[in-house]
Amino acid sequence: FDLQGSANDFIGKGLSGGIIAVRPPADATLQPEDNIIAGNVIAYGATSGKIFLNGQAGERFGIRNSGVTLVAEGIGDHGCEYMTGGEVVILGPTGVNFGAGMTGGVAYVLDTAGDFDLRCNLDSIDLATIEADSEDERHLLDLIQEHIRRTDSPLGRRILETWESYRPKFVKVMPVKEI
Numbered sequence: 001f002d003l004q005g006s007a008n009d010f011i012g013k014g015l016s017g018g019i020i021a022v023r024p025p026a027d028a029t030l031q032p033e034d035n036i037i038a039g040n041v042i043a044y045g046a047t048s049g050k051i052f053l054n055g056q057a058g059e060r061f062g063i064r065n066s067g068v069t070l071v072a073e074g075i076g077d078h079g080c081e082y083m084t085g086g087e088v089v090i091l092g093p094t095g096v097n098f099g100a101g102m103t104g105g106v107a108y109v110l111d112t113a114g115d116f117d118l119r120c121n122l123d124s125i126d127l128a129t130i131e132a133d134s135e136d137e138r139h140l141l142d143l144i145q146e147h148i149r150r151t152d153s154p155l156g157r158r159i160l161e162t163w164e165s166y167r168p169k170f171v172k173v174m175p176v177k178e179i
Contacts, residue, residue: 002150009039009058015046015068021150023054033073033092033155040076043068046086054151059095062088065105071147073155080107080173089143091155099125099173107173108140110159116171128172136172 003022012020024032037055044060046068056074063081065088074092081100088107099107100121108130109116117127130136141163148156159166 006036006055007038007053010041010044011038012043012046012049012051012068013041015043015049015051017049019050019052019150021052021054023151023153032153038072042072043070050146052147052150054147054153054155056092061090062086062107069143071143073153080105083107087143089140089147091144091147091153091159094119097121099175102173102175104175108136108143109171109173110166110169111171112169114169120173124176125173126176128174130167130170130172132167137167140170 001020004025007022022037032055035055038053038057040058041060042057043051043062043065045064048067050069053072057072059076059078060081061072061075061079062070062083065086066084068086071089075090075094077095077097079094079098080088080102083102084104086105090109094109096119098120102124130140144156144159147153
């Protein structure tokens with residue numbers, strides 16, 4: 001599903017396959033990464049498939065995600081809450097309480113301000129850097145490239161054009177490992 005326009009709340013709720021791409025209309029004059037393109041509770045309880053948003057999403061992005069791949073250019077509060085699987089890429093700001101109750105999956109967050117850890121629920125998650133020439137780096141690059149192909153994202157292009165300066169600003173988010 002390729003939507004040129006904006007989406008409301010609950011897009012991809014219970015998604016169990018397929019691909020959803022949301023992007024501004026071709027004649028839009030706004031900067032997508034600075035504007036909200038999709039509402040709250042995106043991909044709630046989704047089990048498989050992919051969602052790409054050329055713009056920001058509201059609150060509770062990717063909650064109860066158990067297998068979907070999600071890419072957005074910023075999100076509101078409570079991202080990846082109770083996530084049990086899947087993967088999430090955030091190419092912009094996040095709200096507070098990120099990763100609360102996260103028990104599975106992985107997220108990659110672009111932290112240009114260097115304060116992402118202050119908006120996380122560190123009782124549930126661990127944070128790591130993206131090492132050069134690692135499997136994480138290759139996978140993240142693949143997801144950003146797919147995001148560009150599906151949404152024509154100017155932000156994605158800028159990130160890839162200056163990857164060496166952006167890579168150190170990405171944070172890998174994963175559930176706390178029980179001992």
